[in-house]
Amino acid sequence: FSWRHSATIPDDGIVIIAGTGSAAFARLKGKYYRVGGWGQLIDDAGSGYDIGRLGLRAVLRAYDGRAEETALTNQFIKKMNGKAPWSAPGEIYTGGKEYIASFAPLVLNAQGDPIADQIVTRSVFDLAQMVRAARKHPPKGGEIPVVLAGSIWKNDRVRHGVQKELGNSYIITVPRLK
Numbered sequence: 001f002s003w004r005h006s007a008t009i010p011d012d013g014i015v016i017i018a019g020t021g022s023a024a025f026a027r028l029k030g031k032y033y034r035v036g037g038w039g040q041l042i043d044d045a046g047s048g049y050d051i052g053r054l055g056l057r058a059v060l061r062a063y064d065g066r067a068e069e070t071a072l073t074n075q076f077i078k079k080m081n082g083k084a085p086w087s088a089p090g091e092i093y094t095g096g097k098e099y100i101a102s103f104a105p106l107v108l109n110a111q112g113d114p115i116a117d118q119i120v121t122r123s124v125f126d127l128a129q130m131v132r133a134a135r136k137h138p139p140k141g142g143e144i145p146v147v148l149a150g151s152i153w154k155n156d157r158v159r160h161g162v163q164k165e166l167g168n169s170y171i172i173t174v175p176r177l178k
Contacts, residue, residue: 012144014134014170018127018158019150020101022047026134035133040097045126048101048152054119055107056092056100059085062115070115075106108155123152124161131166145171 016024021044023037040049059076061067063086077084079102085092092099110116131146146166153159153174163172 013147014131014144015147015149016127016131016134017150018046018048018148018152020048020098022050022127022130022150022152024130024134028135033134035130046123046130046152048104048150049097050126051107051119051123051152052100052103054122055103055116056085058115058119068115071110071113072106072116075110076103079103079106104152105155108152108157111157120157120161124158124165127152127158128162128165131162131170135170143169143171145173147173147175149175 012026012028014024014026016022017037021037021040024035026033026035036043036045038044040047040053044050055072055076058067058070059073062069062073063084073084080088080091083091095102107116107119135144148159159172159174163170166172
């Protein structure tokens with residue numbers, strides 16, 4: 001991977017990517033480690049795809065009567081130009097990973113909806129867990145910089161949630177790109 005232009009060089013640090021997909025990379029004592037990034041079929045925890053998929057699943061389960069109602073239903077129908085997700089599975093599958101990930105902002109911005117809040121809480125935990133796993137590789141102790149890359153980090157709830165979950169041993173950096 002190429003992260004040599006991140007905010008951690010020349011020191012040790014972690015880069016966590018959370019956009020359509022997710023992965024973390026660590027450079028510790030000159031060695032490189034990877035955590036996650038196994039793709040949507042295996043594990044893309046905390047990614048836009050994962051958040052969008054969980055939102056779609058919640059809407060469809062509410063429709064089926066297997067879960068409680070969610071405000072996401074109306075938001076998803078609006079996004080799909082008046083079509084309900086349960087009447088357009090072909091459109092969802094045809095749209096693929098990127099289309100499913102495009103529902104993530106609706107979930108992230110649905111503050112106060114218990115279902116959306118659960119999804120965001122799970123995503124925050126999953127992303128923080130990736131950073132912690134990357135740090136488990138030697139060496140341990142002391143503060144370590146964590147560079148955030150990808151569109152999911154634009155959301156304050158996720159960014160601040162992960163910082164809170166990680167605590168003060170991690171210095172969160174959002175690179176400013178020109």
